[in-house]
Amino acid sequence: MGIDVEYLRPIEAATLARRFFMPREYNWLTSQPVEQWQAAFFRLWTAKESVLKATGEGLAALSHLEIGVAGDRHCSPVLRLDKPLSDQSEEWMLHSFTPSANYVAALATAPSVVGVRYFRLLLNSLQ
Template sequence: MATVHLWQAGLDCDRSQLAHYAQRLSPDEQQRADRFVKPLHRDRFIAGRGILRGLLGQCLGIAPERLQFSYGAHGKPDLAYPANSGWQFNLAHSEDQSLIALTQGAAIGVDLEKIRPIPQLDQLTARFYAPDEHAQIMSAPIADRETLFFRYWTCKEAFLKATGEGLGKLQHLQLALGRSAQEEPVRIITLPESPPTAWQLRELPLTDGFVGAIAVAHGEIAISFNSFQSGEFLC
């Protein structure tokens, strides 16, 4: 069984916390932060990366600023230093919330989204989702369609982040969701071309107004879930 350590973390923090997190960033992360036009988006990026580094540093027994990351063809991060630690991780964020997942010895991906109105929902779903998924969303009560859209989206993106294949494979991944996010695991109907392995794909109980999912390349998982908001935690 793979143990997954999962945190939902608030990204809006005070200036002293933000300065603490900024000191951990690598030069390339600082350059990415500086490219954000809006200060709010820059600050949330810094907080997310700072918290990620703090949690990884605790697991590895290493100072957060010493960690080095490498990136796959579609941007999936991995640990370059220390090498061969066995730890896998993934990070997602939406608005003022983030999800951070850590595990050992298994590919992992997470995603979360704030539920919000979607212009041209019918056309967007028809383009990116399988016909059965599109039909389920558009036959749902109008008030439930955006939530169902994002439930599918987060499950698909979590899986594709775990495999490192990117969103170009979105329409090739067909899923079957339960009637609510608490019914788990999600059933995988068809997969993109990828190495055969056992997968666990689950929806997550998150803060009201958000949906999220986690994908792990393992036949059986146990999730240790924690959450903290701005000002509550300084790793």
């Protein structure tokens, strides 16, 4: 299992995507309305990071990992690999979600995970 959570902070989405994303990912990002680039970038980025964390691969593996998203920013990301990252890399499922306002997250799990539930825990409730 691997997870990545990112705060939706101001970034140069197109510049970073050109550097770190595969051509189809970059094309999908730049086909979105400009005001949605930041959220779309982090949606793809968290998906990539969650898979890399799940497989134990480093960022160098970004060039072999493509996240496909059909349609708009609300569609579920789909994992595509041009070569295996590890012995089990083709067995990962992606779950993209918004854990809180201004955050985006992705969870990479084994296909046997049927559904994902998450709970919001407030820090002041831990006392």
